[in-house]
Amino acid sequence: MTNTRAEAAYLRSVAAFRTPTLDLLHRRYAPFVVAVLSIVFTVDRPAVAVADAHAEIAEILDELRAAGYDEDDRALPSGTAREICRHWVRVGWLVPQIDGDIEVYRLTAHAVGALEITGRTGGGRTRVSNSRVRTLLEAVERLAADAETDPQARIARLTAERDALDAEILRIQAEGTAPVDDEQLLEEAENVLHLARELPADFARVAESIKAMQRDVVADLRRDVRPTGEVLREYLERGQHVMQSTPEGRAFAGALRLLGDPERIDDLAEQLHTVLAQPFARLMDADQRQELDAIGRRVELGVLEVLTAQRRASHVITGQVRTHDPVRDRQVDDLLRDVMSGLQTWTSTSSAEAPVDPVRSLPMAAVGHLRQSVSDIRPPGAPAPLSDAADDAEFLDADTRAWGGPRYAELEEYVAGLGDEFDLGSAFEGSADDTRRPVDLLGLLEIAHRNGMTEGETVSVVEAVRPDGTTRRFAFGAVTARTFRESDDD
Incomplete structure (x- = not known):
């Protein structure tokens, strides 16, 4: 018949030894692991860059192998420092993290617990002492006091503590402090x-x-x-x-x-x-x-x-x-599930030595083949030529053209009567309201550039009038323009 208490105790022990903490101490290379982790990770350096950790562990391995400890199969593990660290990550002793821009290693709670156990057992005396017992008694006393719900009982306890403190103060004032034994x-x-x-x-x-x-x-x-x-x-x-x-x-x-x-x-x-x-x-x-x-x-x-x-x-x-x-x-879960299913299928039908062809590029979408040539690229007939006559244009609304582009014909006729040279800002200010829109200023600048112009060092400021009556001011470098003459091309 199974002993229930014994079975329960055994199962608790089995579960405890399955934790990474006791697993670390029970492993084949436990002394090496504990020694390396205690050297690389210190109080002032809880996180170590991955590259630095690999270099330091490699140096420790070289020193121990040079001292002859590799002659014992149970002393030092085989492999490089990188391989050893990857194994420690898999078994739960190290955890990689991103700290800023670099990847670092940190000890897990299980590894810290294992180092604490070894440090406590190998770091000196662990004895039943006055200080240890007093700590326990004070903790129990504090627990009982915090659990007390009777106000009178709490007041009595606090009064007793106060009386004890007052008595100690009076004793020190009368007798002084006695040195405590080292x-x-x-x-x-x-x-x-x-x-x-x-x-x-x-x-x-x-x-x-x-x-x-x-x-x-x-x-x-x-x-x-x-x-x-x-x-x-x-x-x-x-x-x-x-x-x-x-x-x-x-x-x-x-x-x-x-x-x-x-x-x-x-x-x-x-x-x-x-x-x-x-x-x-x-x-x-x-x-x-x-x-x-x-x-x-x-x-x-x-x-x-x-x-x-x-x-x-x-x-x-x-x-x-x-x-x-x-x-x-x-969708991502379904995709990953399909990938894992395909991987399991492939591993079940392939040997461990089977080569794997890498995916060098992603597959491209299949599209139909487009025509690369036509029999005649010319259209079957030419469109009707556009007419230059303004009378042919029809406007559904009287304001439609007012909001359009520059009135080049009116502007050129206006410029022709300004003499051989004129200041573009003054000319724009003196034009009619229907040719003093913001777009007409651009048209006037275009005409001046085409006929020839000179830019000055001063700044001209003009006020343009929109078709709805609103105004807007523009500033630009002063421009002196020439009036186009037929004789200039002779």
């Missing part, structure tokens, strides 16, 4: 490091939960067939409140109220520097001092990582909603 201070510092090591994995889990929610929202949006207006309202609201969409995000929002104050971060850094300046800090090794000094920076980068994931998710969701087109999305 061993106790070291113990409390180790507890602080223990708590701080868990923060990067927590921040990474929050960021990854937001990214997973973003992927789910986009996938749901592509499958959504509801009216576009209803879809827009719902998904835009989810994009604006993305931090409240996951349990990790809601928990982080509460923590952000404590960490979001820049003064609190500055106070944290100042307090850490004060601690490191104390004599007991000499009892800590260099790695512990460096880790303690980097806590403020680690918190700041963790908050920034989560907020960046939040902004990116909001931007992606909003962009997807604004371009939401159910018909087009279904």
Whole structure:
């Protein structure tokens, strides 16, 4: 008979070892992976350019192989640094992202958790200490106090805390402060490091939960067939409140109220520097001092990582909603489904060594063949010649011609009586109202250009009158024009 408790415990253990965190520690090259990730990714450099990561990992491989560690089959993996990183992306230890204009690698929450586990187990003593127990007791006490709903009980607790603080103040005023033993201070510092090591994995889990929610929202949006207006309202609201969409995000929002104050971060850094300046800090090794000094920076980068994931998710969701087109999305899904079906069909009938012909160009649409020649390109008959006589033109409305082009005949007759030379601006101002339209100014300029003209350095300003009586002023370089004479061509 199956033991239910044993079976449940075994299934939980199997599920835990299937996570990338424990899978990393259980892998063949786990020491190498942990060592490389801890070197390449640091507190001050959570994201590394892909090209830089490949170069650094290749250098680490060369150093370890030169030291003889490649003689053990379980020590170093084979392949290039690029191939190793691609494998780490596939198994969930690295995630590639676009940061600005370059592609970078970041550690996943599982990889950060694995590094935290190895750092905690190999980084010194983990003991039941006064500081560790006090932290637990204070956390339980705070939990019980926050869960208390009786106002009298809360008042009694706060009064007791106030009395204890007053008694401590009086004691210090009377006796002064007694120095704390260095061993106790070291113990409390180790507890602080223990708590701080868990923060990067927590921040990474929050960021990854937001990214997973973003992927789910986009996938749901592509499958959504509801009216576009209803879809827009719902998904835009989810994009604006993305931090409240996951349990990790809601928990982080509460923590952000404590960490979001820049003064609190500055106070944290100042307090850490004060601690490191104390004599007991000499009892800590260099790695512990460096880790303690980097806590403020680690918190700041963790908050920034989560907020960046939040902004990116909001931007992606909003962009997807604004371009939401159910018909087009279904067409794309059908096309991708056909491609995958064709690929499966091809792989089932082809061997692994079968060559694949690349698609060098997209197929062209098939169109019918057009005629390239005709028997006679000349039309069967010439059209009737146009008449120059103005009397042949018929106008349905008296205003039709008034809104037409320049009156060249009237303008040439007017110019002929202006003498050998004339100022074009003055000539336009002196013409009749029916030849003082804006188009007539262009016609007058054309006549002056044809007959010969000289441009001056001054500016002429004229006022044109439209057929409806409205006026418009024009400014142009002064022009002196010649009157066309028959003798000029002799």
